[in-house]
Amino acid sequence: MTASTRALLVHLLTATGAVFAMLAMLAAADENWSMMFLWLVVAFGVDGIDGPLARKYDVKTHSPQYDGVLMDLIIDYITYVFIPAFALFESDLLPGWTGWIAIIVITFGSVVYFADTRMKTKDNSFSGFPGCWNMLVIVMFALEPNFWIILAIVVALAIAMFLPLKFVHPVRTERWRAVTLPMALVWTYCAGWAAWVDFDPASWAHWGLIVTSLYLVFAGIAQQVIPQRG
Numbered sequence: 001m002t003a004s005t006r007a008l009l010v011h012l013l014t015a016t017g018a019v020f021a022m023l024a025m026l027a028a029a030d031e032n033w034s035m036m037f038l039w040l041v042v043a044f045g046v047d048g049i050d051g052p053l054a055r056k057y058d059v060k061t062h063s064p065q066y067d068g069v070l071m072d073l074i075i076d077y078i079t080y081v082f083i084p085a086f087a088l089f090e091s092d093l094l095p096g097w098t099g100w101i102a103i104i105v106i107t108f109g110s111v112v113y114f115a116d117t118r119m120k121t122k123d124n125s126f127s128g129f130p131g132c133w134n135m136l137v138i139v140m141f142a143l144e145p146n147f148w149i150i151l152a153i154v155v156a157l158a159i160a161m162f163l164p165l166k167f168v169h170p171v172r173t174e175r176w177r178a179v180t181l182p183m184a185l186v187w188t189y190c191a192g193w194a195a196w197v198d199f200d201p202a203s204w205a206h207w208g209l210i211v212t213s214l215y216l217v218f219a220g221i222a223q224q225v226i227p228q229r230g
Contacts, residue, residue, distance in 0.1 A: 007063035014050045014068055017043045017075035024083050037138050037195035043079045073114055081110040084137035093140055098151045105158040106133055113161045124172035125220050129160040139213050142194045142206045166220035175223055187212035
């Protein structure tokens with residue numbers, strides 16, 4: 001297999017995220033939230049492996065006719081932002097005006113953030129909350145906290161997108177990657193299992209989601225506070 005063929009296959013793998021997004025949207029239209037999240041978890045998994053493959057096979061050199069970064073951003077906005085915001089609005093988690101506030105701050109703030117050329121730090125982390133609303137919303141579906149709590153978290157994270165706070169990239173942030181990458185894998189498994197059992201409140205996956213989510217949210221901020229040794 002030639003280098004150009006391998007690079008093209010990586011682009012095609014990235015493009016499958018659009019298909020999974022459509023399947024998730026169809027499930028959301030039927031208010032089949034568990035199936036919607038299962039498809040989003042699949043898309044999340046693809047997003048986690050296509051980047052390392054793109055760098056390994058140097059797609060910019062061997063398949064430059066396609067912009068993998070642009071393709072990834074388009075799919076990420078649909079799967080990370082648009083569909084989760086729709087689910088939050090259409091479910092009973094945020095009633096009335098609170099749902100409108102959530103979808104406005106999520107969609108508006110995220111499209112501005114995704115277009116910001118300063119979104120990555122020197123160590124390949126994210127500057128500001130990276131708009132991973134799919135991760136937040138699935139935790140909210142699993143835990144079903146009071147709507148005031150959900151709204152407060154949404155607004156806080158929307159503001160955090162534009163603050164000088166660091167959020168780790170599970171694959172590309174080298175510092176603490178030995179912990180961060182397994183945490184991200186555990187989060188993916190717990191998210192998939194929680195959706196698979198239709199968010200059964202007795203599921204152990206909920207605790208896994210809480211622990212891994214807290215780590216992924218605060219690890220980067222902790223790295224800003226804790227100086228790196230030599």
